[in-house]
Amino acid sequence: MENVIKGLFTTSDEQLMWRVKLQNDAQAFASLMTRWQRPIQRLCTRMTGDSHRAEDLTQSAFARVFARREDWEPTGKFSTFLWRIALNLCHDEARRNRRRGECSLEALQEGGDWPEFVETDEPQPDANAENLERADLVREALVKLAPHYREVVVLRHYEQLKFREIGDVLGIPDGTVKSRMAEALTQLNQLLKHLNQDISCNPKIQTPELLAL
Amino acid sequence: MQSKDPNTRASGALNHPDAAQWMGFLYGEIAPEKKRELTAHLVGCAACANQIQTWRSTMKDLDQWSLPAARPQKREWVPVLKWAAAAAIVLAVGFAFGRSVSPASAELASLKSRVAQLEKTTQQTDQTKTIQAATAAANGEMQRLLTDFARVLEEQRVADQQQVRVAFRARDLRLDNFGTALETVALNTETGFKQTHENITRLVSLSVPANQPTQQ
Numbered sequence: 001m002e003n004v005i006k007g008l009f010t011t012s013d014e015q016l017m018w019r020v021k022l023q024n025d026a027q028a029f030a031s032l033m034t035r036w037q038r039p040i041q042r043l044c045t046r047m048t049g050d051s052h053r054a055e056d057l058t059q060s061a062f063a064r065v066f067a068r069r070e071d072w073e074p075t076g077k078f079s080t081f082l083w084r085i086a087l088n089l090c091h092d093e094a095r096r097n098r099r100r101g102e103c104s105l106e107a108l109q110e111g112g113d114w115p116e117f118v119e120t121d122e123p124q125p126d127a128n129a130e131n132l133e134r135a136d137l138v139r140e141a142l143v144k145l146a147p148h149y150r151e152v153v154v155l156r157h158y159e160q161l162k163f164r165e166i167g168d169v170l171g172i173p174d175g176t177v178k179s180r181m182a183e184a185l186t187q188l189n190q191l192l193k194h195l196n197q198d199i200s201c202n203p204k205i206q207t208p209e210l211l212a213l
Numbered sequence: 214m215q216s217k218d219p220n221t222r223a224s225g226a227l228n229h230p231d232a233a234q235w236m237g238f239l240y241g242e243i244a245p246e247k248k249r250e251l252t253a254h255l256v257g258c259a260a261c262a263n264q265i266q267t268w269r270s271t272m273k274d275l276d277q278w279s280l281p282a283a284r285p286q287k288r289e290w291v292p293v294l295k296w297a298a299a300a301a302i303v304l305a306v307g308f309a310f311g312r313s314v315s316p317a318s319a320e321l322a323s324l325k326s327r328v329a330q331l332e333k334t335t336q337q338t339d340q341t342k343t344i345q346a347a348t349a350a351a352n353g354e355m356q357r358l359l360t361d362f363a364r365v366l367e368e369q370r371v372a373d374q375q376q377v378r379v380a381f382r383a384r385d386l387r388l389d390n391f392g393t394a395l396e397t398v399a400l401n402t403e404t405g406f407k408q409t410h411e412n413i414t415r416l417v418s419l420s421v422p423a424n425q426p427t428q429q
Binding site for chain 1 (some may be wrong): 233234235236237240267268270271272274275277278279280309317374
């Protein structure tokens, strides 16, 4: 009900994007950015494991949306269009890193600053070191997942898209999305076990090879 | 259930739901009926129960990595206010225009009188219609009465004809009787005349004068 009432008084993403497409409406595009900047930044952070890169990728994603505004079809949801562009940018970034021999996880460990852990809006249940460590393990495990598993986990578990919506974004059947999700959870479970063992045996030891790949 | 291929069913347990169904189950994207079915399966299947427990545990682990919660969307009142302002302007302009072009009191009186005339005309028309309706109703009633009258008249005529026929038959019968009686009288009369004539003839023969010689 709240959504219905809200829908009556707010302009939909598609209406805004229609203005951007037809009239190059800067104000409409700014509204879209206001709405979607944080979700896209969260997506990029979880896909790359690097919050700073995520910021750049978020900006690039919106720049690409504007550049490709002519490609957007009004019959589709704007969010699908946006998720797809952001994910492609994340994949491009990962490929570039691999060519450079760089790993996001390594960058993470060298950089070491994760402002998102201290910027949560809610009270900090994870404020103690143990919880931070567990969160760090999860992040490491997620980064080790193959991209086609990671994207499904990020979109379904963290961004709470429906399996069907994820299928639309990725252009695959929702049954395939579910299967990938199941496999991703299974692999994550194994990765987390390994990471936990490594830390308990020797906290200084680096994590094992990428099981998911 | 096998972790390597989630779509592969465990050997010897062909009825295990596949991983895709369990994902729908875990993330609440499943029909209630299917959910009941899968819940019932979990009760009796340790393998699936273990697998679900593992997935649930991993999902819980994933929740450990929290990022800044999405800020509540700032409601965009600007478009609403803009539309409201536009609507207010349109209403104000319309009101002012209406006031400026509204008819003067004289025109208003003229209009009222015309309206009154129209009302009168309408009433007359209504009366005419009422009369026409009443006339039509009266004509109908008259027609019905005439029809009844004609029917009664016809019935009466038929009854009279029957009575006349009966009367004629009775009269014919009486005439026949009368004719018979008349013939009887005529015969009797003729017999009487003949008797009388014979008597007279006999008397005449008996009263011939004495001086006249007889044939004897």
